[in-house]
Amino acid sequence: MNFTSDNIAGASPEILQAIVAGNGGVAAPYGMDPWTAEAEARLSDVFERDVAAVLVATGTGSNALALAALAPPGTAVFCHLEAHVIEDECGAPEFFTGGGKLVGIPGEGGKITPDGFEAALARFPRGIVRQVQPAALSLSQVTEAGTLYTPDEIRALCDMAHAAGVAVHMDGARFANAVAALDVAPADITWRAGVDVLSFGATKNGAIACEAITFFDPARAGDMLFRRKRGGHTVSKGRFLGTQMAAFLTDGHxxxxxxxxxxxxxxxxxxxxxxxxxxxxxxxxxxxxxxxxxxxxxxxxxxxxxxxxxxxxxxxxxxxxxxxxxxxxxxxxxxxxxxxxxxxxxxxxxxxxxxxx
CATH class of the missing domain: 3.90.1150.10 (Aspartate Aminotransferase, domain 1)
Known part of the structure; x- marks a missing residue:
């Protein structure tokens, strides 16, 4: 009767089998292997468009690196006041963004509302030197209250963000649970609704350790490979990330x-x-x-x-x-x-x- 977390579970047999199958022989290191290429291709299939995906082993690394790509040093990242990025990641987003300021927004049930976001934006007007400048909005799907944003709710927040010159990140540690519960296409609650970058989680849902920083405009990926390496998140034997993600996405697993x-x-x-x-x-x-x-x-x-x-x-x-x-x-x-x-x-x-x- 252990309901402490979905992190207490091991790995699915299918993912374990894929790791074993990928263990034989030699493969190029640092994510240059065929399994990682297959994982990126499958992510593109899942999201119905070409994406750029960078695999890492931890959710904190995925979120922090993704936000660093969107928020230059010393800018503001908006999120729910109880979001994982602000409450449970030991300052990693601030560290990786080079001093970005996380701004918590209140909201019942773990969700940011348009009114709440508008009020937060009003506190950080552009051009005022005493304030950090708005750069990114991070939404959690599933939220820290176990609730879900609908496609329309995501679209409303993304439209507001983009109108204010703010990029949108989604913390998708439990993204699979959201897609399954809402019974929607993954694209409908990400790029079609305006999300720019998704931290696509597999670890909580059957992988050993694998997350995909997924850019819906590949041009945004820019220097992410360098960021990943500099941040200590480049896995030498990257095939074991690729095998996990490829198996995770096979046949709707x-x-x-x-x-x-x-x-x-x-x-x-x-x-x-x-x-x-x-x-x-x-x-x-x-x-x-x-x-x-x-x-x-x-x-x-x-x-x-x-x-x-x-x-x-x-x-x-x-x-x-x-x-x-x-x-x-x-x-x-x-x-x-x-x-x-x-x-x-x-x-x-x-x-x-x-x-x-």
């Missing part, structure tokens, strides 16, 4: 993995929603759940071996905040989460809830 995680989360959410006293402040849209539990239910789950994180957030509406005797937690399902684990967790919660009721 990436979406099959994400659908499993999403289904497990829906099963878990539906079960918990029936427990007396449990509240869901946000809709469960992908593979993350943020229930507010009665303290007795939380205690019973922990005593039974349930593992998950307590959670605090500034993205809740005031009326939805945990009250006395309530605790907010985060639960995440992975590509290999078993129904039995979900059902056991729900059963423990239900027994504790029934006693409390």
């Amino acid at each position: 990436w979406l099959d993995l994400a659908r499993h995680a999403n289904r497990a989360a829906r099963r878990l959410a539906d079960g918990l929603a029936a427990v007396p006293g449990v509240r869901m402040p946000w809709p469960v849209q992908a593979n993350e759940i943020f229930p507010i539990l009665p303290a007795a239910v939380d205690d019973a789950l922990k005593a039974a071996g349930g593992r998950y994180y307590p959670w605090t957030t500034r993205s809740l509406a005031a009326q939805d905040a945990p009250g006395a005797g309530e605790r907010m937690v985060r639960l995440i399902c992975a590509f290999d989460t078993a129904d039995e684990a979900v059902d056991e967790f729900v059963a423990v919660a239900a027994r504790a809830g029934a006693v409390q009721a």
Whole structure:
């Protein structure tokens, strides 16, 4: 009953097999191998246009390098105030951008609204020497609240950004879960909606360690290979990134993995929603759940071996905040989460809830 993260899962058998298959013989180093070329071609197929993709091993590296390509030193990067790039990456985006300023924007459910973005832009007018100048907007899809931006919401924010001379980055650590949940073409929530660069994540969804910095205008990739090398993110035996990403994208494997995680989360959410006293402040849209539990239910789950994180957030509406005797937690399902684990967790919660009721 471990729902701490989708990072706790191993790799999918198909990806492991691809790594083993690519292990024999010799291959050019530093991403010049045929598997990396195949991965880039498959990314172009997935997004229905020619893209430039640079593979790295970590999500933080992917986000930080992507933002560095969009935001010159000393400029502003806008993001949600609880986005991973501002809260959980130890200053890496600021470091890689050469002193870029991350500007957090509040918004319920982890989402930036056009009004919120407009207010943030107004705080950083162009030409005022005392302020950093706007350069990039970073959107998280899936958000840190487990919610999703629709294509129209992304398009509205991208239109505002581009009108203000601001490029758009998307942190897609759980991008596959978003595509599977929204049932849209990947292009519809990226370049067709105005996104310039996507940090396309595979690690949380069945890879060992692989992310693709994906430029929808290849000209924007510019010096990214040099940035990657200078930043210490160029893997010598790059074939093992290429094999992962190529297998991830073969025959829709990436979406099959994400659908499993999403289904497990829906099963878990539906079960918990029936427990007396449990509240869901946000809709469960992908593979993350943020229930507010009665303290007795939380205690019973922990005593039974349930593992998950307590959670605090500034993205809740005031009326939805945990009250006395309530605790907010985060639960995440992975590509290999078993129904039995979900059902056991729900059963423990239900027994504790029934006693409390």
